[in-house]
Amino acid sequence: MAGMRRRGSGREPGADLAELAVRASKDARGVDPALLDGYLEVLAAISVTRHRIGDDQKRLRHEVGGRAAAQGVALRDLIDLYLSATWIAWPTLPGVEGAAGTEAFREIGEAVFRAVDATVVELAEGYEQAQRWWVRQEESLRREFVDDLLDGRNLGQLAERAERFGLRLAASHVVAVVTASEPFLDGGAVARQVEASLHLRLGSRDVLVTTKDSLLVCVVPGTLVDAADEYVRQVSLAVGADVRWRAGVGRAQPGPGGAVRSFEQAKHAVGIAAKLDLPGHLHKAEDLLVYQVLLRDSAALAELVGVVLEPLRTARSGARPLVDTLAAYFATGRVATVTARRLQVGVRTVTYRLSRIKALTGYSADDPEQAFTLQVAVLGARLLDWPEHDVP
Incomplete structure (x- = not known):
């Protein structure tokens, strides 16, 4: 590593490497230089040996990619950090400083860029793998929360968990359900489209669209008076004219247990509408009380x-x-x-x-x-x- 010392500076190579890492960080919008994690030393060695990057280094870069994802660093910024470090360090690499002739430069360049290519691939794969894991974790947490919310389980912990998904369960909530000739899939295109449209139309993030037992379920604050009608409109746009469907809407119910009560009312409303073949798509529990009296x-x-x-x-x-x-x-x-x-x-x-x-x-x-x-x-x-x- 002696060649990495600045000529005539008398400084240790590590100091110069740390300085190069800081420069690369500044060039990459301030990404933590610690994410380079020995990369400059690897480049220095490869510039001399002209070997390929080893499996241990590949695993390390894979781990660094995952670490960057966990820290919230954008993938493009992470790659920018490594590419900046490469071009900044290039003139001071010991193999470059000691190279004699064009052919030597060519061989060093080929070895270094081959190492950079392998490094970027491992960084990206590690990053994407971590992202997929976090998405699965988030989906699992959301599914668990939805099941507890609509089944009425673990009510004491629901309020704290609900904030993660934009709900404030101390207030009243209304639940609407849609049943169709084809079951709704968790995370499917219809659910995503309806939720995005409702957030935009209602101007509120306190809206949860999910699935439960093949039903498309919407949980909204009771203060959003027109939310149920807008939900039905967005469902009609998302499912298309060829799909037969009905919507049931429960009454506004307060507290963490309110959602499950409104959910049961909504399911009951859509069930009655199906049995009686009631006209229209939207059926509100409050309009079907006479039938509930009969069934009671x-x-x-x-x-x-x-x-x-x-x-x-x-x-x-x-x-x-x-x-x-x-x-x-x-x-x-x-x-x-x-x-x-x-x-x-x-x-x-x-x-x-x-x-x-x-x-x-x-x-x-x-x-x-x-x-x-x-x-x-x-x-x-x-x-x-x-x-x-x-x-x-």
Whole structure:
């Protein structure tokens, strides 16, 4: 290493190397010169021996790349540090200073640049490997947090962990879920697009879009009044026109346990909407309270369905066409012509079925009081999947 000492300076080589490292750091926007970690000494040795860089050095540069990633150093700045160190050190390398003739310079240059190439490759691979590890760690932490948040586990620790993902759980939150004909994937394109769009449109980072049990889930502060409608709009843009989907929205609920309560309400809302084939994409829990009241006493509801509708099973075509006719009849305001169009049958078929229903059950769909009993029974049948499944 004697050649690395400045001519006539009388200084130790290490002092000169440290000075070169500082100069390289300044040239590379102040990247910590410690990340060179013996690189200049390696270049000095290679300029003399003209050997290839060894496996130990390759492993070291790989580790340095990972270390730089952990420190938050940009990859381009790390590579800039090494390239700057190379050209700054070049004139003082002992092999260069002692070279005699063009051929010697050529061989030294080839050996040094070959070492630089191998070094940069190892730095980049180590850096990218560390980045991938951190991404996997972040995804794992996010998945664990989401599961605890929506399952109601470890509530005492949720508030502190939530800040990492932009949520303040002391406030009220609303949860919206989307179910579609195709399951939503964790970290998929739809989830990423919807979350990015919501951050932009709502002007807030306190929005979490994730997946849970094949549902696309959105958690937003209760103060963002229009967030649910905007969420539905962004979902419609992301999934496309060919995908069938529904959204359910829970009510605003406070505290760390509020998200799981709103999540359950949202799932319940979308489940009711699917069973009743309610029109539209967006279904809010607060608008479906009457159905929740019906389901709250499932035993009474099952008894009502059994007593009122069970006789329809004896019809020649079974109970299903008659139940569907009643559902369409009530949904269209008890107008036979509109009911016929919806069911794609003739008006006479509708009136015949209504007559058969009255004959079998004793309830008339055109009598206001009896119609109410029939309508509640039909709602119960759809909520309980009757007549495909027997009521308990």
